[in-house]
Amino acid sequence: MNIEELKAYVRAMLNAAFPKVTIQFERVSDDLFHIGVGVYGVEPNATKWVEDRILDIDEKLCTNTDFALTPLVRDEATTKKYYPEFASPWKVLPTSRRFVGSYQLQTAIEAGAFVDVVLQENEMEWKYPDPVSASAANQELALAA
Amino acid sequence: MPNIFSEKSAKTWAEGNDCLYRGLVNTAANRIYYSVFQAVKGFAIQRQMMTMDSSDNVHRQVLQIVGGDGGKGAYFRRRLNLLVGLRLIADYKVESVDSDKLQDLLDDANKIRKYYIRIAGTEA
Numbered sequence: 001m002n003i004e005e006l007k008a009y010v011r012a013m014l015n016a017a018f019p020k021v022t023i024q025f026e027r028v029s030d031d032l033f034h035i036g037v038g039v040y041g042v043e044p045n046a047t048k049w050v051e052d053r054i055l056d057i058d059e060k061l062c063t064n065t066d067f068a069l070t071p072l073v074r075d076e077a078t079t080k081k082y083y084p085e086f087a088s089p090w091k092v093l094p095t096s097r098r099f100v101g102s103y104q105l106q107t108a109i110e111a112g113a114f115v116d117v118v119l120q121e122n123e124m125e126w127k128y129p130d131p132v133s134a135s136a137a138n139q140e141l142a143l144a145a
Numbered sequence: 146m147p148n149i150f151s152e153k154s155a156k157t158w159a160e161g162n163d164c165l166y167r168g169l170v171n172t173a174a175n176r177i178y179y180s181v182f183q184a185v186k187g188f189a190i191q192r193q194m195m196t197m198d199s200s201d202n203v204h205r206q207v208l209q210i211v212g213g214d215g216g217k218g219a220y221f222r223r224r225l226n227l228l229v230g231l232r233l234i235a236d237y238k239v240e241s242v243d244s245d246k247l248q249d250l251l252d253d254a255n256k257i258r259k260y261y262i263r264i265a266g267t268e269a
Contacts, residue, residue: 028233034205036233051230055223063212063219068205070230074240082239 003033006067010037010057018042018050022079022086028070038072040079040086047073148265150187154180154258165247171235174242177251178232181225181258185210188261204229211257224253 007025014023014037026036037054054071062068079087148154161176185207189195194210195203208229212222228250231242 028229029204031202031205034202036230051227055226058226059212059219059223063222066205068208068226070226070233072230072233072238078240 001061001065001067003035003067006061006069007035009061010035010054010069013057014039014050014053017053018046021050024086026072028068033066034068034070036070036072038074040074040083041076042073042079044075044077047075146191146266148184148187148262149190150183151262151265154183154187154262157183158255158258162251165244165251168244170242170244170247174228174231174235174247177247177254178228181228181254182207184258184261188265191265221253221257224250225257228254 010025011023014021021042022038022040024038024040026038028034028036039050039054042050050073051071054069054073058069074083074086076087157176157180161173161180164170164176165173182204186195186199186203189199189206189210190197195206199206208222208226211225212218214221227246231247231250234240235242
């Protein structure tokens with residue numbers, strides 16, 4: 001796995017589960033292998049959930065490797081005040097959730113075979129606080145597997 | 146030989162808690178993270194995983210050390226990783242650290258710190 005494959009996987013998983021946010025990878029000091037996963041415009045009751053999902057990926061993919069993923073999750077108010085350029089762009093785009101998730105996932109799968117293996121072996125049940133989104137997220141994961 | 150950073154880590158920890166008590170939440174996040182970092186670095190130096198002068202990639206290395214330490218390592222890596230995030234926000238981002246998030250991590254941060262101070266003097 002290289003760093004671009006890891007980023008593609010992280011983006012695919014987060015987009016599939018939670019498509020209405022902006023995801024940005026951020027440098028952590030001068031360390032090329034320590035990636036800050038910036039997520040913006042998250043509903044306040046979901047910030048912990050998104051952090052936990054990033055930590056899940058870090059645990060499953062980065063333990064005993066040279067990589068580390070650190071979550072940097074901002075709620076809607078923080079995003080609006082300090083990062084208006086990242087304020088929920090998906091909410092104003094007439095784009096299908098399924099299309100976005102599938103497209104990103106396909107991109108990730110094309111990036112490396114490891115993704116396929118991880119998704120098949122991974123039995124993570126992502127329980128988003130909003131039941132509608134949780135259902136959609138788990139449906140995306142099932143489709144991916 | 147005891148952890149060479151034990152005294153400094155304790156002092157940094159006290160500074161962090163004092164800052165938190167006084168509402169200086171960004172400084173508190175920085176100090177509390179570094180008190181844990183110092184404890185793990187002291188351990189890593191004794192186990193020859195780092196040198197005193199190590200500065201490249203050390204924060205990722207500290208996560209790897211904590212995460213690789215057996216059964217509870219994965220849990221404490223997660224908790225330390227959240228503290229790393231707060232310290233990045235405190236030092237490099239425009240917003241301020243959420244005091245509640247820092248409070249939530251205090252107990253586990255202190256456990257990690259004390260653990261690596263305690264085991265540094267034991268056999269590998």
